[in-house]
Amino acid sequence: MALEGIDLTVAPGERIAIIGPSGAGKTTLIGLLNATVVATEGRVRALGCDYATAGARRTRAAQGRIGTIHQQFDLVDQLRTVHNVNAGRLSRWPFWKAVLSLMQAHDVRSVRAALDRVGIGDKINERTGTLSGGEKQRVAIARVLVQQPVAILADEPIASLDPVRGRQIIDLLLTLSNEAGVTLITSLHDVDIALSCFERIVGLRAGRVIFDRHRKDLSDTEIEEIYLLEPAVVGR
Template sequence: MALPLFDPIFELRQVTQWFGQFVALTGLNLHINSGERVALVGSSGAGKSTLLRLLNGTLLPTQGEVWALGQPLNSLSAAKMRRVQRQIGTVYQQFHLVNHLAVVHNVNAGHLGRWSFWKAALSLIYPQDLETAAKALHRVGIPEKLYDRTDSLSGGQQQRVAIARVLVQDPIAILADEPVASLDPQLSREIMNLLCGLAAIDGKTLVVSIHSIELAKSHFDRIIGLRAGQVFFDLPVHQVSDALISSLYQR
């Protein structure tokens, strides 16, 4: 069945975010359309991770409105928020895997939004939906790791497991917060090739915060530069010049 289309799929309207006395974001207005591949760039502390948390509903804005999948996240009930969040997958720099469990259990965590408690508990003893998990691992290139302990895998393999988990979740949009920051340059490019390729094949909207300007330019259609919690630029990738990037990172 075709997934519903929302355009824009994400929208921020005059969003400001405070953490105590610290202002993380100020007066943000932006929208992200269905199927776009968007890179968020900027120095540490510019607000990239905060922006992603607002988009997936794990953080609500101090001021302004955040809309996702046609829903105003500020005013949703807990049940409606969970339904929206099931359609937004997130990949993290720290992977957020349970290291002592087998890979299959971490991949099957992508089902948790729709499985009952009892099915999830049973799956920890007798893994359920093995075919779905195996297919996801095949797509990320490590089908042989299905029953390996997760902490026996390399960093690159663990990130592939995290991506496989999102494939099982099958969301409308995928967010990734510095997904290659802990990987070497070759592995970083392999993971970005994988993540962007899968998003393109499946027609997913993809929003990624990333430090590498080279990868941002080579893998994305649009780049949003954040500086001190504000949008410094928001442009198609071919309009992002070296001079503009230099200005973004100037102190």
């Protein structure tokens, strides 16, 4: 989905929920913020880096400070959990260390600490493909933890989870963000969780920001309107 007329400023440490129907542009917005999607117009600046003018090295440095949790987790099922978590350090490791880490795990103590933090420390040597969806989501979060980012982007992090586990994951992300003072931007389909857990709500529809306000200033009507189906166009 192409975005148009987007003008957002995010302060350090803010926690923001992005809501809107499928195809509204939520994933594209996340991609622009971490420079995996390139803007064809306008400017995107993150952590002092203007992606439009920065070179490849400076852009990679900014990306290394932004942890992203993708909808599909982006884990390698054939690898053990310890290796998938250590992938969060690849931007800081020299090439030789990254290659060697696939044969012999490095920094195991901090990996275990991150997995303990998300409640699955006992899965450190499990092949990731054998884990449940909720456990894989926690591995993805642990990978971000070892990265030690200053901002976390979570793209539909609970889309494949049941409501109870989904709420646990959001609570965990908010706790981690609060403890470390990390900026958290999360796209969500679950409006109830967005409104109950986040103070700033950004509503997208058809690539445009429809509202960007504190949750207490939003009406039910405004929220319902961004999910209304577009009227059908009937050909002659």
